[in-house]
Amino acid sequence: MVRFLKWLKMKLPFIWLWIETLNGWLVSLMYGKRIAKATAEVLSHYSAEPFSYRCISAADIAPLSRMLTSQTDDYMRFFHPHGFDEATLMRLLKNKSVLMLGTFKDDEIIGYYFIRFFANGQCFRGNFVDVNYQGKGIGGIMVKQMTEIGLAAGFRVFATVSKRNLSSMASTKAYNEIKIIKELPDDDVLIEHLSIKK
DSSP states (O other): OHHHHHHHHHHOHHHHHHHHHHHHHHHHHHHHHHHHHHHHHHHTTOOBTTEEEEEOOGGGHHHHHHHHHTSOTTTTTTOOSSOOSHHHHHHHHHOTTEEEEEEEETTEEEEEEEEEEOTTSEEEEEEEEOGGGTTSSHHHHHHHHHHHHHHHTTOEEEEEEETTOHHHHHHHHHHEEEEEEEEOSTTEEEEEEEEEOO
16 A cells, blocks of 8 residues: 555646545544643643644744754655655645644754544654754654554554664564564665553
8 A cells, every 4th residue: 555655746746636535535534632631731731942743834934944954964864755845834724634743942843743634543654853952862752652643543653764774673673563564665674663661
């Protein structure tokens, strides 16, 4: 399924947008309340000064776009799940199947993480930390939160990680019990998050 969705998104974007809209409606109808409840409960357990974690709002879209587009191409080579322009980010924010979250230091957004839910009971997560805040454990906390939210809402949680992205792979293994499902093209692996390590 992952390979097909990537192909569809690249080759037939108009069909992808139609499917994305339909999926958003179905997810909202079938799982919306569970996702909202799980998100609120999980985020309430995380507050580590000087960082805070919350859902992205419309007011955060412009700063989020600036943060993502200000990174170097080399640093961003493993993170390209969607466009980083304001129009794309706003479209995702309005889609009920996409949960967009941010890590903040005061009013500055320094981390971005999201979960894309599907009506078949699966979800996929992704996360990114500003280069200036690497090595502070932020990525690990975001990975834990996404796994907790997805599982609490009743979904199987997946991610694709590049075997060359050693820091992301290490963070994933450090905080989650995982299962490698299959190897994908371009040195990516499909991983299922089974539980949070205590």
